[in-house]
Structure formats: structure tokens, C-alpha cells
Amino acid sequence: METNHVVKIENLSVSYHGTEALQNISFSVLPKQLIGIIGPNGAGKSTLIKAIMGLIDKDEGDIKLFNDSMEKAYKKIAYVPQHNDIDLDFPVLVEDVVMMGRYPHLPWWGRPRTKDYQTVEACLKKVGMLSFRKKQIGALSGGQRQRVFLARALAQEAHLFFLDEPFAAIDVTSEKIIIDILRRLKEESKTIFVVHHDLSKAETYFDSLILLNKKLVKYGKSHEVFNIEKLQEAYEDNVAILSDKNKFVAVSG
Amino acid sequence: MENITFFLNALRSYQYLQNAMIAGVLVGIICGVMGCFIILRGMALMGDAISHAVLPGVVIAYMLGFSFFIGAVISGVITALGIGYISQNTKIKDDTAIGIMFTAAFALGIVLITSLRGTDVHLWHILFGNVLAVSRQDLWITFIIGAIVLSCIALFYKQFLLSSFDPIMAQAIGMPTKLIHYFLMLLLSLVTVAALSTVGIVLVVAMLITPGATAFLLTERLPTMLIISAAVGVVSSVLGVYYSFIYDVATGGSIVLVASILFGITFLFAPKQGLLMNWLRKKKILKYL
Numbered sequence: 001m002e003t004n005h006v007v008k009i010e011n012l013s014v015s016y017h018g019t020e021a022l023q024n025i026s027f028s029v030l031p032k033q034l035i036g037i038i039g040p041n042g043a044g045k046s047t048l049i050k051a052i053m054g055l056i057d058k059d060e061g062d063i064k065l066f067n068d069s070m071e072k073a074y075k076k077i078a079y080v081p082q083h084n085d086i087d088l089d090f091p092v093l094v095e096d097v098v099m100m101g102r103y104p105h106l107p108w109w110g111r112p113r114t115k116d117y118q119t120v121e122a123c124l125k126k127v128g129m130l131s132f133r134k135k136q137i138g139a140l141s142g143g144q145r146q147r148v149f150l151a152r153a154l155a156q157e158a159h160l161f162f163l164d165e166p167f168a169a170i171d172v173t174s175e176k177i178i179i180d181i182l183r184r185l186k187e188e189s190k191t192i193f194v195v196h197h198d199l200s201k202a203e204t205y206f207d208s209l210i211l212l213n214k215k216l217v218k219y220g221k222s223h224e225v226f227n228i229e230k231l232q233e234a235y236e237d238n239v240a241i242l243s244d245k246n247k248f249v250a251v252s253g
Numbered sequence: 254m255e256n257i258t259f260f261l262n263a264l265r266s267y268q269y270l271q272n273a274m275i276a277g278v279l280v281g282i283i284c285g286v287m288g289c290f291i292i293l294r295g296m297a298l299m300g301d302a303i304s305h306a307v308l309p310g311v312v313i314a315y316m317l318g319f320s321f322f323i324g325a326v327i328s329g330v331i332t333a334l335g336i337g338y339i340s341q342n343t344k345i346k347d348d349t350a351i352g353i354m355f356t357a358a359f360a361l362g363i364v365l366i367t368s369l370r371g372t373d374v375h376l377w378h379i380l381f382g383n384v385l386a387v388s389r390q391d392l393w394i395t396f397i398i399g400a401i402v403l404s405c406i407a408l409f410y411k412q413f414l415l416s417s418f419d420p421i422m423a424q425a426i427g428m429p430t431k432l433i434h435y436f437l438m439l440l441l442s443l444v445t446v447a448a449l450s451t452v453g454i455v456l457v458v459a460m461l462i463t464p465g466a467t468a469f470l471l472t473e474r475l476p477t478m479l480i481i482s483a484a485v486g487v488v489s490s491v492l493g494v495y496y497s498f499i500y501d502v503a504t505g506g507s508i509v510l511v512a513s514i515l516f517g518i519t520f521l522f523a524p525k526q527g528l529l530m531n532w533l534r535k536k537k538i539l540k541y542l
Contacts, residue, residue, distance in 0.1 A: 017344075050421075053425045054424075054425075055421060055424050055425060071427070074425075074426050074427035075426070077425060077426070079421065079422055079425045081419060081421055081422065085419075085421060086418075086419065087293075087418070089469075090293065090417075090418050091293075091469065091472060091473050091474050091475050091477075091478050092414075092418060092473075092474070092475060093473065093474060096414075096474070096475075097418075100414075100415050100418070100419070100422065103411050103415060103426065104426040104427075106411070108409075108411075108412070109408055109409075136473035156426075
């Protein structure tokens with residue numbers, strides 16, 4: 001019998017206008033994991049999750065989600081965009097944004113029903129944003145907005161989550177709320193991929209890490225990946241590592 | 254006051270003026286609603302392009318004797334596809350591709366129309382509208398287009414909203430974002446045909462984006478924006494027809510001028526985004542009021 005991989009990638013290569021962004025990546029992921037994707041700027045972290053979701057064309061390779069082709073997994077995937085990908089002046093309220101998470105479950109012509117409104121409310125409550133439901137999306141702080149987009153992903157009732165730098169430029173409270181929710185999702189057997197920039201917290205936040213620099217440098221349990229040699233290999237000279245015998249701190253440029 | 258009574262009497266007695274009024278109101282609604290999506294997707298230039306690109310289709314339809322509808326849609330969609338093809342397959346950017354394609358289509362239209370000597374197709378009327386010559390049949394066409402466009406927007410509201418706000422998520426949940434784009438271009442070509450007789454090809458873009466932009470400054474929700482935008486479109490049309498009748502000036506031009514003035518007033522005095530309120534906030538005068 002086939003093992004039940006949530007994501008299985010073989011020999012994935014992606015290029016933008018002739019420059020290679022990802023080269024020959026292979027790995028597979030079992031369910032119930034919180035996985036961080038780390039690597040230097042331009043390592044192809046966002047490209048990797050976009051390729052897995054089928055948003056960009058691949059040059060080569062094979063991607064299977066839930067042992068099936070990508071097209072059949074649409075309803076099981078939720079995505080939280082990078083914060084600067086969003087038009088803050090767009091006339092939508094917080095609750096309208098979270099309702100978008102219900103769209104995959106509605107028929108293409110259908111309007112939201114009572115149950116959908118209840119789900120939206122419950123998800124806003126989970127991220128502590130219920131009292132902001134009538135605010136326009138641009139009126140929120142970066143962290144609050146990130147929580148709203150997480151609520152939208154929760155409303156999708158997905159099995160596989162992709163978050164693109166959710167912790168970039170947000171407040172401490174929001175960061176804590178988000179990481180708690182991600183851990184709870186994992187306990188509910190979901191699989192979560194997080195593109196992550198801040199090396200100082202990478203090891204404590206994630207069970208597994210994907211260390212990337214166009215090629216896959218290392219994928220495995222956090223403590224296996226997060227060591228000086230591997231980090232230096234991926235970041236080349238752009239990482240400062242302060243270490244003594246057992247502990248070390250890595251800071252990327 | 255005298256002018257208004259005079260106008261109302263004329264409206265009661267002249268069929269052509271009634272037709273002009275109805276056409277203006279319909280076009281105000283259709284363009285207002287459609288325009289909201291155009292500006293939210295950052296496609297004002299595209300709106301201008303597609304409306305101009307409709308010209309050769311309209312002329313060819315006239316020459317071969319089939320419906321304006323079909324001609325306009327075909328040339329509008331071909332231009333949109335051409336723009337997409339150029340910007341995706343070369344390093345030429347979107348706005349340049351738009352500039353190349355729509356002027357080419359427009360030029361073709363002008364050449365074709367000037368080759369039709371001695372006919373009753375008037376370049377001037379297509380370009381700038383001739384609302385006082387709207388026939389019953391024109392009204393029907395406008396009405397049908399309005400019904401098609403508004404029901405498509407009602408039916409695909411979710412798709413249009415999500416693909417405008419967050420195209421990446423739209424794609425990630427399997428929405429055909431490219432198809433949605435070209436479908437909107439198709440609707441845009443239809444809207445241009447509807448507005449042909451009222452404001453004409455050259456000024457359609459104003460009816461699309463000026464009411465939408467006015468509404469954008471006044472609200473924080475898309476459904477409200479659609480309603481305000483349609484209302485601004487209707488008010489502009491009604492006042493525009495009125496002034497053009499009273500002062501005997503071009504109708505398309507006066508409709509668009511009214512819309513522009515409404516935008517100007519909103520720009521200055523809108524309660525949240527207006528220039529005046531921003532200035533008061535900056536000077537901290539509001540606190541003392």
C-alpha cells in the first residue's frame with residue numbers, strides 16, 4: 001500500500017524568464033506537521049509554495065497532493081498571502097475577507113448561507129478579531145491583518161495550509177496568537193507550510209524545516225536541519241552565527 | 254426654474270428627448286456598475302483601450318450588415334487577447350502593449366469608416382455619441398446589454414470580487430482567473446456598445462471610471478460602492494441631458510462634465526477621504542469642532 005503522503009514532490013524545477021529559481025527538488029511530507037521553509041533572500045521559498053499550489057508553471061518534475069493531482073486538491077488547500085501582496089484600499093470589510101474562505105465550498109453561483117456566516121464568526125473569534133469585523137481591511141495593523149487572513153484560511157476548513165511570511169513585521173501578540181493556532185491545527189492532523197525569514201525562532205516554532213537555496217539543502221526534523229554547517233551551506237556568507245559548545249544563535253542578513 | 258419647467262414640458266412632448274433620457278439612465282447604471290470592477294482591478298487604461306478597440310468591429314458589422322453587438326464583442330475581445338499575448342510573450346509591459354493594440358484597432362476603424370463614402374454612418378456620432386437620435390431599437394439594445402451585464406455581475410459576484418482582491422487565492426482555489434479577465438473584457442465591449450449613442454466611444458471610459466472613483470472615495474464596501482457608482486452615473490446622465498438640451502451643446506460632453514464635477518466635489522468634501530477633512534485632521538482643527 002502507498003504511504004499517505006500529503007505532499008510528494010519529485011525532481012521539481014522552476015524558472016522565471018530563463019533564470020532557474022528552483023532546481024531538482026524532491027521531498028515528501030507526512031500529515032500532521034508544522035514545517036518551516038527557510039533560506040536566504042531569493043532562495044525560492046515563495047516560489048516553492050506557489051509551485052506546490054500550482055500557481056506557477058514548472059519546467060520539470062511531478063507534484064502530488066494527497067496522492068492525487070493538484071487539480072483535485074483545490075478544496076483542501078488554504079493560502080495566506082504575503083502582506084504586501086494585498087491592496088489595502090480595497091473596499092472590503094474584515095468579515096467580507098473571511099467570507100472569501102467559504103467560496104470554495106459554495107456552488108459557483110451560490111450565496112453564503114447561515115452556516116457560512118456562523119463559520120466566519122467562529123474563525124474571527126479564534127484569532128481574536130471578532131470585534132473588528134466591520135472594519136475596512138486597510139484600517140488594521142499588520143498583525144491584525146495577518147490574523148484576519150489566517151481566519152480566512154481557517155474558514156476554508158482545509159487540510160493543507162500555506163503561509164507566506166506570516167510573521168514578517170507584526171506585533172508580539174499577533175505572533176503568539178498565530179503560532180498557537182498553527183500548533184492547534186497540527187494537533188488536528190493538518191499539515192502547515194510556513195515560509196519563514198527570522199532564523200532566531202525557526203527551530204522553536206517548527207517540527208521540521210526545509211532549508212532551501214534554489215536546491216534543497218536539507219529537509220528533516222528541525223534539530224537535524226538547524227545546524228551550523230547546513231545553515232552556512234545554504235546562506236553562504238550571509239549568516240552570522242554566535243555559538244558555544246551546545247548552543248548557537250543564527251542571524252541572517 | 255423657468256428652464257426646468259421648459260425642459261419638463263419638452264420631455265413630455267418629445268419622444269426623442271424621452272429616449273435620450275432613458276438611454277442616459279440605463280448607460281449610467283451599466284457603466285457605473287461595470288466601472289467599479291475596472292478601477293478596482295487597476296484597469297482604467299484597459300477600459301479606455303477596449304472601448305476604442307470596438308470601433309473596427311462596429312464598422313465591419315455595419316458594412317456586412319450584422320449586429321453591432323457581435324462586431325463590437327469580437328473586436329474588443331481580439332484586442333484584449335492581443336494585449337495579453339504581447340505582454341506575456343515578450344518583455345513589453347502591459348501598458349505599452351495596451352497602447353500598441355488599441356491605437357492599431359482604432360486606426361483600422363477610422364480607415365474603414367472613411368472608406369465608406371456616401372453612407373449614413375457618421376464617424377462623429379460613433380466617436381462622440383448622438384443621444385438625441387436614439388431610436389426605439391437602440392434603446393432595446395441598451396436595455397438587453399444592461400440586463401446581460403448586470404445579471405453576469407450578480408451571478409459571478411464572488412468570482413469578480415475574489416479575483417480582483419486576491420488573484421493568488423482565487424487561482425489557488427481553482428478559479429479560472431484568466432478566463433474571468435477575458436470575460437470581463439467581453440462585458441466591457443458590450444458596455445461600450447450600449448454607451449455608443451449616449452457618450453460615444455471616446456468618452457465611454459469617463460462613464461466607467463469617474464462614477465466608480467467617486468463612489469470609491471465614499472464607501473468601504475463593494476456592494477455600497479456599486480450602488481453609489483450607479484447613482485452617480487444616473488445623476489450625471491440626467492443632468493447632462495438637461496444641460497445639453499437647455500444650452501444646446503454636445504450631450505456626451507456635458508454628461509461627462511457633470512460626472513467630473515461630482516467627482517471634484519467628492520474629492521474635496523468627502524467625509525473620510527476628502528481633501529478638506531484631511532486638511533482639518535492634519536491641522537487638528539477637528540478636535541475643537
